Amino acid sequence: MITLKSDREIEKMAESGAVLAGVHNGLKKIIKPGIDTWEIEEFTDKYITDHGATPSEKGFDGYNYGTCISINNEVAHGIPRRGLKLKNGDIVKVDMCVNKDGFESDSCWSYTVGDVSPKIKKLMEVTRKGLYLGIDQAQVGNRIGDIGAAIQHYVEDENHMGDVRELIGHGIQPSIHEDPAVPAYGVAGHGMRLRPGMTITIEPMVNLGTWKIKDDYDKKDGWTYYVSQDGSYSAQYEHTLAITEDGPKILTSQDHVADAKYMFKK
Secondary structure, eight states: OOOOOOHHHHHHHHHHHHHHHHHHHHHHHHOOTTOBHHHHHHHHHHHHHHTTOEETTTTGGGOOOSEEEEETTEEEOOOOOTTOBOOTTOEEEEEEEEEETTEEEEEEEEEEOSSOOHHHHHHHHHHHHHHHHHHHTOOTTOBHHHHHHHHHIIIIIITOOEEOOSSOEEEOSSSSSEEEEEOSSOOTTOSOBOOTTOEEEEOOEEESSOSOEEEEEETTTTEEEEEETTOOOEEEOOEEEEEETTEEEESSOSOTTTTGGGOOOO
């Protein structure tokens, strides 16, 4: 079932998203060579709770952490691991959900650790631009397939990188995972039509090589996460947004100036 949100509900989701965005802006300052992934988890948990919110992933389907932290060829669902220190040249993805006053937000961001190669910089640029190309298609009257088609064309046809298929965006609110499914690939003109009041996430995951992924089981932590099938590095960017008559509105913006045209105004 898809629930259409009122302006008041979207505004409350934006308040949740502001807390989440604040975490990401804080992480930009502390992620550097030598940081332990557990420090990222601790920073995130403290920031969220200090701002009157809760990390939604903690306790969701038995998950024990507030963040997913995926490094290099890890595509998604990596966990914060005590003693695992980031090193120069790494790319790290930090994904989290926030609940504030009963309203959810979800966002992932990719970070460089120290100095990274030109290939990694390009991977991140393509993934981030792909996200915004998808957002631009999130217009009333367009279809879900228009979002994915725009991302896939840019990632694969123009830049010859792998647009991950198995992991996709989704509706959000009242829980962190709602209908509809929002793939970062697709066929223009196909899929559900977008309506005012829908709230969704768009979250392209892009590999330098193949789009295919595989499971990787960590015996130490007893956890299965996803890695690129060929071992190539992967990036991810994700925003929560609302579909409105005035265009798509980003609810997890980290920069209201750069994202000015996407800001929700009641």
